[in-house]
Amino acid sequence: MKVLVIGGAGYIGSHVVRELLDRGHHVLVFDNLSSGLRENLFSDAAFVHGDIMQYEALRRAAAGNFDALIHLAAFKAAGESMIAPEKYSLNNISGAINILNAASEAGIKRLIFSSSAAVYGEPEYVPIDEKHPNRPANYYGFTKLEIERFLDWYDRLRGIRSVSLRYFNAAGYDVKGRIKGRELNPANLIPIIMEAAAGQRKEVQIFGGDYDTPDGTCIRDYIHVSDLAAAHAGALEYLAKGGRSLAVNLGTGTGASVLEVLEAARRITGKEIPAKIGPRRPGDPAKLTASSELAAAAIGFRAEHSEIDVIVRTSWEVYR
Ligand code: UFG
Numbered sequence: 001m002k003v004l005v006i007g008g009a010g011y012i013g014s015h016v017v018r019e020l021l022d023r024g025h026h027v028l029v030f031d032n033l034s035s036g037l038r039e040n041l042f043s044d045a046a047f048v049h050g051d052i053m054q055y056e057a058l059r060r061a062a063a064g065n066f067d068a069l070i071h072l073a074a075f076k077a078a079g080e081s082m083i084a085p086e087k088y089s090l091n092n093i094s095g096a097i098n099i100l101n102a103a104s105e106a107g108i109k110r111l112i113f114s115s116s117a118a119v120y121g122e123p124e125y126v127p128i129d130e131k132h133p134n135r136p137a138n139y140y141g142f143t144k145l146e147i148e149r150f151l152d153w154y155d156r157l158r159g160i161r162s163v164s165l166r167y168f169n170a171a172g173y174d175v176k177g178r179i180k181g182r183e184l185n186p187a188n189l190i191p192i193i194m195e196a197a198a199g200q201r202k203e204v205q206i207f208g209g210d211y212d213t214p215d216g217t218c219i220r221d222y223i224h225v226s227d228l229a230a231a232h233a234g235a236l237e238y239l240a241k242g243g244r245s246l247a248v249n250l251g252t253g254t255g256a257s258v259l260e261v262l263e264a265a266r267r268i269t270g271k272e273i274p275a276k277i278g279p280r281r282p283g284d285p286a287k288l289t290a291s292s293e294l295a296a297a298a299i300g301f302r303a304e305h306s307e308i309d310v311i312v313r314t315s316w317e318v319y320r
Helices: 011-022 055-062 078-083 085-106 139-158 189-197 225-240 258-269 293-299 308-319
Strands: 002-006 026-031 046-049 068-071 110-116 161-167 169-171 204-207 222-224 246-250 275-278
Touching: 002 011, 002 055, 011 026, 011 225, 026 055, 055 085, 068 085, 068 225, 078 085, 078 139, 085 110, 085 139, 110 139, 110 225, 139 161, 161 225, 169 189, 169 225, 189 204, 189 258, 189 308, 204 258, 222 225, 222 308, 225 246, 225 293, 246 293, 258 308
Parallel strands: 002 026, 002 068, 026 046, 068 110, 110 161, 161 246, 169 222, 204 275
Antiparallel strands: none
């Protein structure tokens, strides 16, 4: 298939592009390189340096008879979205509308969207399935949920079939070691631990040690980025076979605590990794895990590489 990957130079986008190329698809990456990296581009994919806020550029890029479009171009720092909502309104919401309009104009009928567990908010039960209420606890999650709603309408009115992939905690690096781009100013736990292990950061702040969990630190469902990438290819195949629009969770169903991740990182890197328990971070639920049964049944999703050790080992290969 011929696939337009918007945000294809980013951390998750580059893994998705590599997976599509491995499976013989033809890829055009469209990325403004604001957080994406040139080093994440591959010589066997075409590249357009462009911004989703510039409709003309997007329209031109989309006009290439694509079988599908994958949208991964969004800001994703939940904390920042609470202090700079305008930035998230513009890029995440207006940008997504531009993408939908460009797809509509170009007649692209299949779309895969990077959604997030953040659409659910504070969990009422875990593991969370897709029937769980959607009450985002941060503006970032709200933008993802709104885009899912636009997708519903563009399906009804323009026949664009979509799969929204609700990622839980994406982590790790290409299991074959082909992607080495480090995120600039990471806000997520595992890259922060890696920077500390590599001596680029003094210590890791643990956000709260008094949660109602076995060791007092928060539990999250870490999903390897190579498993996420394979899920995008599965979603493409699902849509190509005529599958209807849907939103699915991508996680493992189990979780690891902050301390468990830290312990795994100390063992695998052989570094001390200083860490200090500090105050809780507002908006953090104690435990967040995903039921991905729907993704398994519909798009053939499997968490093959998502053991914490594999996530940490593949990350350390990049950060060491
Ligand atoms: N944490 C720390 N110290 C840090 C960073 C994180 O203790 O320096 C803790 C957090 O409190 C949390 C866990 O590590 O308990 C994971 O935190 P991340 O910031 O890596 O990830 P979140 O679970 O907050 O959020 C991630 C994505 C969101 C997405 C969400 C869905 O960043 O975009 O997963 O589950 F919405």
